[in-house]
Amino acid sequence: MNDLTDLTLTETLEALDNKKISEEELNRAYQQKIDNLNPILNAYLYICQGSSGIPYAVKDVIVTEGIPTTAGSKILEGFIPPYNATVIERLSYHNLRIIGKTNCDEFAMGSSGENSAYGPTKNPWNLNKVPGGSSSGSAVAVSAGLCSFALGTDTGGSIRQPASLCGVVGLKPSYGRVSRYGSIAMASSLDQIGPITKSVADARLILSWIQGEDGYDNNAVSYSNIKSQTKKSDNLSGIKIGVPKEYFGKGLDTGVESAVKKAISKMEELGGQIIDISLPCTEYAIATYYILMPSEVSSNMARFDGIRFGTDRDNFGQETKRRIMIGTYVLSSGYYEDYFIKAAKVRTLIKQDFERAFEKCDVIVGPVSPTTAWNLGAKMADPLAMYLSDAYTVPASLAGIPSISLPCGFSDGLPVGLQILGKYLDEEKILTIAEVYEQSTEWHKMKPTVDMS
Amino acid sequence: MKRYEPIIGLEIHVELKTLSKMFCGCSADYFGQKPNSLTCPVCLGLPGAVPFTNAQAIQDCIKIGLALNCQIAENSRFERKNYFYPDLPKGYQISQYRWPLCTNGYVDIEDSQNQKIRIRINRVHQEEDTGKLSHLDGITAIDFNRSGVPLVEIVSEPDFREVEQVRIYAKKIQQIFRYLEVSEADMEKGNMRLEANISLREAGESKLPEYRVELKNINSFKFMGDAIEYEIKRQQELLEKGEKITQHTRGWNENKKETFVQREKEEAHDYRYFPDPDLLPLKIEKLEEIRKSLPELPEQILKRLQSMYGLSYYQSQLIVSERFLVDFFEDAVSLGEENKISAVDVANFLINKNVDINKVSPEEVISQITFKKSGIISDTSALREVVKEIIKENPQAVADYKSGKIAVIGVLVGAVMRKTESKADAKIVKELISELLS
Structure with a gap:
């Protein structure tokens, strides 16, 4: 056995089953790697010691009983939740162990990880680059082998985009597939918890563990459960793959475009039928998102009043304050109809875009992020440029449909992600297609070498 | 001198006596419990907590709506009412604004001059109660046991013209809560709370006045009546002097027997209502079942007592005042039949002798009546x-x-x-x- 920390969750389970490795060895290997790399990467905000179970990482916006949870904010510094999120409870039945809480943009608001009050997380492929966000620490921990898998949350791309920028798999389930109980809310109508993993099979397995209705979240649905494993298929024959022209327009980096187009050719080679489609409302997605999301944020942040827990409201970071102000404005009487109501209508149109497209195809593919990882600090002074980096992930969030990001190549030495979007609650299909693609390529096996100098 | 006519509307808040709170599993029976002993992440508004709707409370709210002749909405949903107050742990109250569960109802009342008046109900909606502040020596303590207890709000149209009508209406609504067994509706315990809005217009005028004064935080029928009466007089004096009254909120000082300013209009909140994204639109199921499950209501019993037993309106009203008394009366009547004792005799005996029905049985009442008649x-x-x-x-x-x-x-x-x-x-x-x- 070479490096235990390279093993996927599925491989780890097998190796433990066959007694090829012990839980103690496994934990020691991860712990050692964390000791070496976390001071450089800043992926973990809190590390839990232990030697049994399979170690996994949890984004710090998901509450863990007895383990500090800060949501990347100074306002929750020292906060120890008295309860577990539903996903944590569900994972506790699978011989897993929380190895640490991962860094993230404050309250999951950001696309680079730089909005964390505890310093930015570094991209293991290039320490000068951002890892993406907001599930920065989770994506980096998986990419650098600091855990077997991680949980993230995705509101407008916060699982998929860092997964893409770090070269790992990230799945945003359909809205309602996974209970949100215990996920510190950013925008409640969009938030979803999902896995960040080393393989598509892992993402499937974890989703099968955490999915399903919950007596603590009205919006979590029970619907055709995801199988924990599938029969291996090696082709995509009969699968109609939609390619939206709006996802290949202005703003898309040529290196990213070429990697994604190659991936699409590969899918065609595998028997997939490529169909040109249009999602005409795509250009309104960011504007719509930046009205609806801050509205919910402004209300969700109101409980951080320093009375029952946490510190003073002065401790909110810049981006959080910006969104509270935008949301408060948008919901004010006199503006509500012009902004909130209108945006809610456009959201419906975006949903209909997808419904119409899925009459012609089984899945939709495109890039995750218009660019690869950018330099730390490059977009901090320009919030709009930062917002636009979510242009291809936000539409699926607004529509509530599932979407996965998986490695599909490199541009200038930095990973590029392929996004596969599916019908509402049809995770089964995007996972199956992603697995076939993954099996036919080697991208997911590429690991970063962290510059220790 | 001009004559003025009071225009009064009433809002009633009532806590439901469901087993658990509105959005979590904590007990809703908080009265007399140790502070903050009935709490969880949801009703404390802890980070990550998500509400889960109590279906029983929704049913109870619909029952109230049906009893008040409302239409039950096909599309109803919860919204967030955003405001800051230390007793409100989430920084917003889950309430209803644009999509209330029940609308357009009415209640018929009969005032002291036996005049029938129809009070229109604008809406009956579901929300959650807040925590409770206690101002102790130098500090303010918060008890979250009440936080999240199901609360139903009943808003009338401004259809009252006299204080007496308000009193009769409020009592009647309280009686309906008790018959439906959805709440104790005890004013002293705070299960039931009243808020009135009052304005005056010149007699003969048909438009509503441009202002209204709200009376809040008044915890008894009597104080509410006193406060409204005081307010009518106060406003009349101001209007007679030619002064303009502005919209504001007042409280009642029981010691001084006068109302006082609590909040000016300039301080009015913009609650920034929007649909609660944690809760999908409500699906109203089994509406017909709920309708069928409604018990016989005071008004129906009132009619039945008159037609079935030949009681007077006055007698019927006294017997209807409590559900238990109706049952007692009807048990006694059926026992009395053998002894040839009429229902009217039973009613007269119960009313005139001021019988304490908690201490005697219907059998004893019948034998007492028998003795009186036969000796x-x-x-x-x-x-x-x-x-x-x-x-x-x-x-x-x-x-x-x-x-x-x-x-x-x-x-x-x-x-x-x-x-x-x-x-x-x-x-x-x-x-x-x-x-x-x-």
Whole structure:
């Protein structure tokens, strides 16, 4: 056995089953790697010691009983939740162990990880680059082998985009597939918890563990459960793959475009039928998102009043304050109809875009992020440029449909992600297609070498 | 001098007595409990907590709506009412604004001059209660046991023209809550709270006034009546002086017997209502089942008592005042049938004798009525007392009886008959004597 920390969750389970490795060895290997790399990467905000179970990482916006949870904010510094999120409870039945809480943009608001009050997380492929966000620490921990898998949350791309920028798999389930109980809310109508993993099979397995209705979240649905494993298929024959022209327009980096187009050719080679489609409302997605999301944020942040827990409201970071102000404005009487109501209508149109497209195809593919990882600090002074980096992930969030990001190549030495979007609650299909693609390529096996100098 | 007409509307808040709170599993029965002992992440508004709707509360709210002749919405949903107050842990209250569960109802009342008035109900909606602040010596303590208790708000149209109408209406609504068994509706415990809005317009005018004064935080029917009366007088004096009254909120000072300013209009909140993204639109299922499950309501019983038993409106109203009294009355009536006692006799007896129905049984009431009518005392407990006295007064006869001279019982029965002027039921007396001497 070479490096235990390279093993996927599925491989780890097998190796433990066959007694090829012990839980103690496994934990020691991860712990050692964390000791070496976390001071450089800043992926973990809190590390839990232990030697049994399979170690996994949890984004710090998901509450863990007895383990500090800060949501990347100074306002929750020292906060120890008295309860577990539903996903944590569900994972506790699978011989897993929380190895640490991962860094993230404050309250999951950001696309680079730089909005964390505890310093930015570094991209293991290039320490000068951002890892993406907001599930920065989770994506980096998986990419650098600091855990077997991680949980993230995705509101407008916060699982998929860092997964893409770090070269790992990230799945945003359909809205309602996974209970949100215990996920510190950013925008409640969009938030979803999902896995960040080393393989598509892992993402499937974890989703099968955490999915399903919950007596603590009205919006979590029970619907055709995801199988924990599938029969291996090696082709995509009969699968109609939609390619939206709006996802290949202005703003898309040529290196990213070429990697994604190659991936699409590969899918065609595998028997997939490529169909040109249009999602005409795509250009309104960011504007719509930046009205609806801050509205919910402004209300969700109101409980951080320093009375029952946490510190003073002065401790909110810049981006959080910006969104509270935008949301408060948008919901004010006199503006509500012009902004909130209108945006809610456009959201419906975006949903209909997808419904119409899925009459012609089984899945939709495109890039995750218009660019690869950018330099730390490059977009901090320009919030709009930062917002636009979510242009291809936000539409699926607004529509509530599932979407996965998986490695599909490199541009200038930095990973590029392929996004596969599916019908509402049809995770089964995007996972199956992603697995076939993954099996036919080697991208997911590429690991970063962290510059220790 | 101009004549003015008061325009009054009423908002009623009532806490439901469901087992658990509105959006979590904590007990909703908080009265007298240790502060903050009935709390969880949801009702404390902890980070990550998500609400989960209590279906029983929704059913109860619909029951209230149906009892108040409302339309039940096909599309209803929860919204967030955003404002800051230390007793509101999430920084917003889950309430309803644009999509209330029940709308367009009415309640018919009869005022003291026997005039029938229809009070229109604008809406009946579901929300959650807040925590409770206690201002102690130098500090303010917060008890979150009440946080998240299901609360229903009933908003009337401004259809009241006199204080008396408000009082009758509020009592009637309270009675409906109790008949539906959805709430104790106890004003003192704060299960039921009233808020009135009052303005005055010139007699003959048909437009609503441009202002309204809200009276809040008043915890008894009497204080509310006093406050409204005071307010009518206060506003009239201002208007007579030609002053303009602005919209604001007032409280009631019971010591000074006057209202006082609590909040000016400039301080009015913009609550920034929007659909609560944590809760999908409500699906109203089993509406017909709920409708069928409604108990007989006071108004229906009122009519039935008059038509079925020939009671007067006044008698019926007194009996309807409590559900338990109606049952007691009807039990007594059916017992009385054998003894040829009419329902009207039962009603008269219950009302005139001011019978404490918690202490007597319908059977005892019937035997008392029977005695009054026939003169025969068949009330065992009353006769038992007389028999005891006779036993005490006739030690020789008692000794003889006990030594075996059973025939002596006739002497004792005779003594009882003399004492009761021959009104006692001899058969019962005989039984009592042998029982007490055995």
